[in-house]
Amino acid sequence: MPIKVPDHLPAKEILASENIFVMDESVAYHQDIRPLRIAILNLMPTKETTETQLLRLIGNTPLQVEIVLLHPKTHTSKNTSAEHLASFYQTFDDIADQRYDGMIITGAPVEQMPFEDVNYWEELKDIMDWSARRVTSTFHICWGAQAGLYHHFGIPKVDLDNKLFGVFPHTLSKRNVPLLRGFDEMFYVPQSRHTGVNREDIAKTPELEIWSESDEAGVYIAATSDGRQIFVTGHSEYDPHTLKWEYDRDKAKGLRIDVPRNYFPSNDPTRQPLSTWRAHANLLFSNWLNYYVYQQTPYDLGAGI
Numbered sequence: 001m002p003i004k005v006p007d008h009l010p011a012k013e014i015l016a017s018e019n020i021f022v023m024d025e026s027v028a029y030h031q032d033i034r035p036l037r038i039a040i041l042n043l044m045p046t047k048e049t050t051e052t053q054l055l056r057l058i059g060n061t062p063l064q065v066e067i068v069l070l071h072p073k074t075h076t077s078k079n080t081s082a083e084h085l086a087s088f089y090q091t092f093d094d095i096a097d098q099r100y101d102g103m104i105i106t107g108a109p110v111e112q113m114p115f116e117d118v119n120y121w122e123e124l125k126d127i128m129d130w131s132a133r134r135v136t137s138t139f140h141i142c143w144g145a146q147a148g149l150y151h152h153f154g155i156p157k158v159d160l161d162n163k164l165f166g167v168f169p170h171t172l173s174k175r176n177v178p179l180l181r182g183f184d185e186m187f188y189v190p191q192s193r194h195t196g197v198n199r200e201d202i203a204k205t206p207e208l209e210i211w212s213e214s215d216e217a218g219v220y221i222a223a224t225s226d227g228r229q230i231f232v233t234g235h236s237e238y239d240p241h242t243l244k245w246e247y248d249r250d251k252a253k254g255l256r257i258d259v260p261r262n263y264f265p266s267n268d269p270t271r272q273p274l275s276t277w278r279a280h281a282n283l284l285f286s287n288w289l290n291y292y293v294y295q296q297t298p299y300d301l302g303a304g305i
């Protein structure tokens with residue numbers, strides 16, 4: 001939450017230059033409070049795991065948040081039961097006439113096929129177009145970020161020579177960005193993908209800025225300068241054991257898979273991995289909810305965006 005200070009206090013300028021959020025008394029006086037409405041488009045096959053991971057991070061805020069879970073109606077889920085979807089999920093048709101304060105579009109294990117071969121691609125394009133008009137800020141994760149960069153800006157995804165798999169050091173590429181408030185100069189992020197997006201393609205797109213990247217893992221966060229569209233290539237939401245689960249799964253299937261980098265103590269897969277990214281993940285989501293959703297969204301959603 002912001003620090004509220006008298007309008008002309010000298011410290012205000014210093015704190016603002018340090019990327020600390022300071023709010024004028026006059027703004028604070030006029031700020032109304034209501035629960036935030038967040039839609040999560042869950043494209044993962046492991047839906048219940050992803051729900052838990054995202055809700056854990058979204059729940060780490062003093063703000064009240066109302067969640068609607070969405071799944072694509074043009075895809076029949078193999079790994080999630082129809083009962084679970086019927087009990088807890090809606091589809092885009094149910095909410096298309098509404099506005100939301102925030103939206104999260106998750107990753108999906110379809111990165112190695114062309115976007116157009118994904119059976120819910122047409123539906124996803126409609127949802128992404130709607131999000132640009134009707135959602136204050138949309139947070140895209142991994143394949144969701146690749147899909148958003150491709151659909152909104154024509155940026156292609158590219159195959160990597162080897163799966164990018166492990167926990168990698170990342171740095172800040174732009175200072176004074178509210179999403180990165182409180183971040184360390186270097187922080188860790190799990191990455192688990194066979195594809196990526198070329199830095200040059202993002203850098204030459206006038207609407208986009210690069211906010212964080214990694215020597216080994218490439219661009220981590222790109223966004224429109226107003227933060228209404230945020231694209232995050234890694235999986236900060238992953239639990240401590242998620243990469244181990246993916247590694248064991250692929251080993252059991254006889255697939256060629258390297259030990260995830262910088263993950264197991266001494267790179268020994270028989271040892272228990274430790275989370276080194278949880279603090280940054282919590283900060284990333286609480287900054288997004290606060291600065292790009294709560295502080296930006298109109299009190300009366302019907303009247304705004």
Ligand SMILES: CC(=O)SCCNC(=O)CCNC(=O)[C@H](O)C(C)(C)COP(=O)(O)OP(=O)(O)OC[C@H]1O[C@@H](n2cnc3c(N)ncnc32)[C@H](O)[C@@H]1OP(=O)(O)O
Binds near residue numbers: 076079080106144
């Ligand atoms: C790059 C990123 O975004 S990383 C995020 C993705 N990561 C993950 O999904 C990790 C967890 N997933 C997994 O471990 C595996 O997908 C498993 C174990 C759940 C299932 O694997 P498999 O049995 O090999 O594949 P399966 O045939 O069930 O398809 C897996 C998923 O791919 C997706 N998929 C496959 N083909 C298509 C297609 N043509 N169109 C759309 N989705 C497709 C679906 O989401 C499907 O699962 P769902 O029907 O339950 O939604």
Ligand SMILES: N[C@@H](CCO)C(=O)O
Binds near residue numbers: 109111192246
């Ligand atoms: N993180 C995913 C990548 C596949 O898209 C997995 O390992 O299943």
